[in-house]
Amino acid sequence: MRVLLIEDSERLRRSLEIGLRRSGYAVDVAADGAQGLWSAQSNPYDVIVLDLMLPEVDGLTVLQTLRRKEINSQVLILTAKDSVEDRVRGLRLGADDYLIKPFAFDELLARIEALTRRGHGVRSPQITIGQLQVDTASRTVRRGGEVIDLPPREYALLEFLALRKGQVVSRTEIEGHIYDERVEPASNVVDAAIYALRRKIDPADGPSYIHTRRGMGYTLSAGLA
Amino acid sequence: MKSIQRALIFKLGFWAFALALLTGIGFYLYTRSALLSQFDHSLAAKARTVATQVKREGDGRIEFEFSKEAMPEFQRVFHPEYFQLWLPEGTQIAASKSLRGTSLGNAPEPFPTECVWNLPLRDGRPGRAIRIWVRVPDEPSDEADFKGLPGLHVPRGASVVITLAASRTELDDQLGTLLSSLLLASAVLTLGAILCLTWTIRRVLRPLHQVGDQATRIDATSLDHRFPVDTMPLELQPICNRLNDLLSRIESAFGRQKRFASNVAHELRTPIAELRSLAEVSIKWPDDAEQSSQRFHEALDIARQMQTIVDALLALARCEDGRQMLSLDPVNLRQVVNDVWAAQQARGLPPGIDAQLDEIPDTIITTDKSLLISILSNLLANAFGYTPAGGFVICSAHQHESNVTLSISNSNDQLQADDLPHLFEPFWRKNPARNDAVHSGLGLALVAAYARLLQIEVAVALDDAGWFQVRVAIPTQSTHSPAKPVEETSAQESAPKIIC
Numbered sequence: 001m002r003v004l005l006i007e008d009s010e011r012l013r014r015s016l017e018i019g020l021r022r023s024g025y026a027v028d029v030a031a032d033g034a035q036g037l038w039s040a041q042s043n044p045y046d047v048i049v050l051d052l053m054l055p056e057v058d059g060l061t062v063l064q065t066l067r068r069k070e071i072n073s074q075v076l077i078l079t080a081k082d083s084v085e086d087r088v089r090g091l092r093l094g095a096d097d098y099l100i101k102p103f104a105f106d107e108l109l110a111r112i113e114a115l116t117r118r119g120h121g122v123r124s125p126q127i128t129i130g131q132l133q134v135d136t137a138s139r140t141v142r143r144g145g146e147v148i149d150l151p152p153r154e155y156a157l158l159e160f161l162a163l164r165k166g167q168v169v170s171r172t173e174i175e176g177h178i179y180d181e182r183v184e185p186a187s188n189v190v191d192a193a194i195y196a197l198r199r200k201i202d203p204a205d206g207p208s209y210i211h212t213r214r215g216m217g218y219t220l221s222a223g224l225a
Numbered sequence: 226m227k228s229i230q231r232a233l234i235f236k237l238g239f240w241a242f243a244l245a246l247l248t249g250i251g252f253y254l255y256t257r258s259a260l261l262s263q264f265d266h267s268l269a270a271k272a273r274t275v276a277t278q279v280k281r282e283g284d285g286r287i288e289f290e291f292s293k294e295a296m297p298e299f300q301r302v303f304h305p306e307y308f309q310l311w312l313p314e315g316t317q318i319a320a321s322k323s324l325r326g327t328s329l330g331n332a333p334e335p336f337p338t339e340c341v342w343n344l345p346l347r348d349g350r351p352g353r354a355i356r357i358w359v360r361v362p363d364e365p366s367d368e369a370d371f372k373g374l375p376g377l378h379v380p381r382g383a384s385v386v387i388t389l390a391a392s393r394t395e396l397d398d399q400l401g402t403l404l405s406s407l408l409l410a411s412a413v414l415t416l417g418a419i420l421c422l423t424w425t426i427r428r429v430l431r432p433l434h435q436v437g438d439q440a441t442r443i444d445a446t447s448l449d450h451r452f453p454v455d456t457m458p459l460e461l462q463p464i465c466n467r468l469n470d471l472l473s474r475i476e477s478a479f480g481r482q483k484r485f486a487s488n489v490a491h492e493l494r495t496p497i498a499e500l501r502s503l504a505e506v507s508i509k510w511p512d513d514a515e516q517s518s519q520r521f522h523e524a525l526d527i528a529r530q531m532q533t534i535v536d537a538l539l540a541l542a543r544c545e546d547g548r549q550m551l552s553l554d555p556v557n558l559r560q561v562v563n564d565v566w567a568a569q570q571a572r573g574l575p576p577g578i579d580a581q582l583d584e585i586p587d588t589i590i591t592t593d594k595s596l597l598i599s600i601l602s603n604l605l606a607n608a609f610g611y612t613p614a615g616g617f618v619i620c621s622a623h624q625h626e627s628n629v630t631l632s633i634s635n636s637n638d639q640l641q642a643d644d645l646p647h648l649f650e651p652f653w654r655k656n657p658a659r660n661d662a663v664h665s666g667l668g669l670a671l672v673a674a675y676a677r678l679l680q681i682e683v684a685v686a687l688d689d690a691g692w693f694q695v696r697v698a699i700p701t702q703s704t705h706s707p708a709k710p711v712e713e714t715s716a717q718e719s720a721p722k723i724i725c
Contacts (some may be wrong), residue, residue, distance in 0.1 A: 003509035011499040011523055021508040053491070055656055080494035107504040 001116050001156055002026040002177045004045040006076070016049070019105055024139060024159075025112070025154035026180035033057025040066055044176040045073040045115045049108075049121050052079040052090070059090040060093055060210065067094035074090030074115035078103070113137060127162040130203060130222025132209055134162040143201060153178065154197050161210065161220035172218035194218060229433070233426045234419060241418035242411065249407035257400050264396050265341050267356040272389040275308050276359035279318065279385050283364060286376040286383075287312075287317045299323055307346070311336050311386040314360070316377065318385060320555060323347070329354055329388050337386040355388035361385055363699060368534055432457050436465065448476035481650055488652030492665065500527045514601040516614075530665075537667035541651065544674035551593045551678060558622075558629055558699065559585040561594065564620050566620065569609060577614035578623040583621035588629050596675040597699075598685075601631075604695050608635040628682075628698045645685055649673040655659040 004023045007013040013029050028043065030036035040048055040062070048066070052059035063075055069214045076097040077090045087098045096118070113136055117123065125137035127209040133142045136159055141148045150158065156178050161169055171190045178193075184199050194210055202208045211219045227621070273298070279289050289310060293299075296307045305323030315336060327347055334340040339357050343681075346352035361383050436452060438654060443450050451472060452465040507520050543549040562585045574580060608618045616636035623630045639655050647653040652666040676683045682698035 009499055011527060012502055013497070013505045014523075015499070015502040015520075019502065019509065022510045068482055080491040080498070082490065082494075101494040102501045103498060105502055105509070167567070 001029070001046045001112075001160065002043065002180060003112060004028050004030065004036065004043070004048045004073070005031045005040055006033065006048065006049045006054065006059070007031060008039075009051075015153070016034075016105075016108070017183045019109075020112075022110055022152070026156065028181045030156075031055075033062045035057060037062050037065055040071060040073065041069065041180070046119055046177060047076060048110050049076050049078050049112070050095070052077060052081055052086070060090065063090070063093050063095060065182055072119075074119045076107070076108075076111055076115060080090065083200065109224055110137075113154045117163065122163055127165065129162060129165055129209055129220055131203070132222070133157060148200055150197075150200060154193065154200070157193050158201065158220075165220045168213050168217045168219050173217070205206070230426055230430055233430075234423050237422045237426075238415065238469040240325065241422070242415035245411040245414040245418075247523065249411045253407050256403055259559075260396060260399060264353060264393065266354060266703055268341070268353065268389055268391060269357055269392070270388045271306075272357055273359055274357055275389060276357075276385060276387045279310060279359070279361050279363075280364045281379060281381070285380060287318055287361065287379055288364070288376070291319065298391075302487055304348070304350070306389070307352075307354075308387060308389040309387070311337065312379065313384060314384055318377065329390050330378065332356060332388075340580040343393070344390065346390060350392045350394050351397060352390045353393040353396075354388055356386060356388040356486050358384045367452050372540040372590040384703065394713050425453070432461055436468075440468070443472070445479065448472060448479055466661045484653070485651050488666065489538070492652055493531065494529045494533075496531045500524060503527070505549065534665050534667065537665055537671055538651075540671055541667065541674055544671075544678060549596075549674075549678055553591050553593055554593070554596065555589050556592050556594045558588045558590055561597060562601060562620070562622070562631065565598055565605060568602070569605045574609060575612070575614070578616055578618060580609070580618045581620070583619070585622045585631075586629055587626040588624060588701060590629070590699055592679050592699070597681075600672050600675050600679075600681070600697070603672050604697070606632050607668060608695075611639065612636055613638045625698075627698045627702065630695055631697040631699065633697070634692050637687070637691050640687060640693055642687055645687060648685055649683075 004018055005013060005027060007016065007029070010032055013031065017027050017029050028039055028045075030039050034056040036048075036050070036054070037057055037158055037159065039045075049110060050059050054062070057065075059077065059079070063077075066073070066075070074096045075094065076099060077095045078099050078101065078129070079086070080089075080101040082100045090098050095099065096115055099108060099111060113125070117125065117136060125135060127134045127136065131144045134198075135141075139155060141150055141155065141158060156172065160174065160177050176188050176195075179189075194212075198208050198210050202210075202217070209220055211221065213219060237528075255373050256600060275291075278291050281456075281612075282288055290300075298380070299308060299321035300323065305321070307324050307329055309320045309323050309324065309329055310318040318706070320326075324347065329344065331342065331344045332340055333342045334356075337356070341353065341355045343351065343353050361379065363381060395684045436457075439450065439452060451469045454462050454469070503523055504522055507517070511517070540549070563582070565581050570580070605618075607618070612618055612635040616638075618633070618635045621632050623632075644655060649669050649672070651670040653669075654666045672683060675681075676697075680700055682696075684696045686694045688694070
């Protein structure tokens with residue numbers, strides 16, 4: 001899952017970036033509203049974490065601009081402004097959630113997870129595909145009750161496919177949601193990641209969960225393609 | 226509870242009643258006097274008529290020929306009138322039959338002085354009597370015909386005294402009716418006046434009630450309300466103007482207070498959020514020693530930033546509570562300015578900025594040196610910090626009779642005239658974002674607070690060319706008596722000027 005963090009405090013931006021990356025998110029950061037607005041219009045983010053009092057362009061203007069341009073990424077406002085008026089104004093301008101500083105990092109993570117699920121129309125944190133269970137809350141994967149250990153990026157790939165189970169997901173979409181601006185994915189990086197993921201989640205004697213749709217992308221489902 | 230409306234109605238009603246009563250009494254007394262005078266004239270006329278019945282015969286004898294038919298009122302039994310005729314020396318000539326041998330007494334003047342008086346009549350009715358002199362006419366007859374006849378003799382040209390009394394019941398009834406009518410009229414007039422006054426006073430005081438109602442509805446959420454001035458009566462316009470001024474000041478103070486609270490929250494929430502996130506991420510994903518060391522340094526920076534904010538807030542609180550101690554000593558102004566200037570230079574000028582320090586007067590002032598240094602350091606740091614690349618910072622001074630004015634000017638590309646009134650507010654910054662860990666937004670607030678304590682006048686101005694200037698008027702002979710700050714709000718030249 002890909003997150004854009006627009007925050008003017010360098011120290012907060014750095015620690016949140018580290019925490020979110022370690023949690024398996026692809027993270028892009030912006031130090032001011034103008035840069036954040038540019039990034040948000042350039043990449044398909046699942047969640048945008050947005051400060052309000054920003055240099056160049058303030059957070060509410062960023063939010064208004066995004067909604068006016070029909071960019072439907074989930075937006076979580078992260079700010080020190082705690083009045084009811086501020087919260088109401090932010091939510092009414094199109095924010096999906098509002099978190100006041102200071103906050104618990106786990107709460108921020110939980111809200112980003114919830115927003116990610118909501119963005120894909122999924123309510124439950126547990127997604128089941130046949131014998132395969134993906135728990136987006138604990139970020140664990142089980143097959144037939146057995147825990148499968150996945151590195152963060154492979155988990156992110158599986159979670160993205162699981163959130164859109166049964167749907168064809170293109171390579172471009174995978175690249176856009178799994179990799180951040182730091183990574184320049186090679187032409188076959190998605191295929192390689194899919195290959196590695198299949199080896200870990202597919203049963204030895206059964207069909208693969210990930211089906212290749214030639215020329216279109218991949219589908220995660222329990223049945224035969 | 227005192228009420229202007231009730232007081233006006235009561236007092237004006239009282240005066241209306243008193244006026245009506247006095248007018249009624251005056252009218253009554255005048256009318257009574259006129260009626261009595263008329264009554265007395267009537268009595269006198271009747272007395273003269275009776276007296277015309279007295280004649281002096283040719284021999285000097287007095288003769289009284291009374292016609293009962295012409296004047297039956299002196300004969301009747303029921304409600305009669307009375308008279309007595311006397312010679313001046315006291316001899317009674319005649320009396321009405323109605324007296325039945327009694328006399329009309331109780332005159333206020335001794336007999337035979339002319340007078341008028343009230344008396345109870347013989348039948349018990351209240352009466353009024355008159356005593357007058359009437360000259361006796363001579364009968365044109367031959368004196369020799371009557372010579373030697375018995376009777377009272379008087380010389381030619383003599384007079385008689387007649388006393389005549391009549392009932393004044395009818396007069397008293399008229400006066401009583403008049404008095405009752407006047408009292409009733411006074412009461413009705415008073416009642417009418419009170420009703421008219423009530424209506425009029427309510428109508429006249431309606432704008433005052435409106436102001437009161439509007440003032441009652443004003444609370445902390447409606448400080449933007451203003452009283453209408455143009456539609457108010459002339460007498461209320463100054464009050465409404467003053468109330469509007471007061472509301473403006475309260476609204477401004479509330480705004481500053483809200484901004485202060487919001488800014489304090491933001492200034493402290495952000496570093497706390499930084500610290501908490503740093504700690505939580507570090508605990509969750511402990512890294513190698515090098516990264517841990519970097520995070521400790523970040524935590525230390527955050528703690529220092531928070532300490533700076535808290536120290537500045539405490540210093541402000543000490544100034545406002547009057548707990549800031551002053552250590553007054555003779556200070557060489559030139560040396561202090563040069564030292565502060567050198568310290569700023571030592572920190573390194575931002576690239577592309579030219580700085581110029583003019584000659585500072587070699588003046589000895591009595592002040593708190595550390596607070597003065599703090600003021601000048603803040604102002605110079607701001608000048609250097611906010612001057613754009615390619616800009617200038619100029620510091621100059623002028624000696625005046627009672628003070629030295631230090632001017633710190635810098636080229637500026639951010640501040641507008643509207644910003645000047647906010648410059649000395651705690652946490653106010655041109656850029657609302659808090660991405661600047663160097664400036665806490667409390668420096669100028671501290672400058673203002675210290676300036677108040679040191680009786681230093683600080684004024685800021687922005688000229689059309691964009692030069693921002695801070696003028697610091699330092700008294701050369703400070704009295705350090707308590708004084709209240711005065712703020713000027715005109716935007717361009719003298720906004721916010723802080724006089725201590």
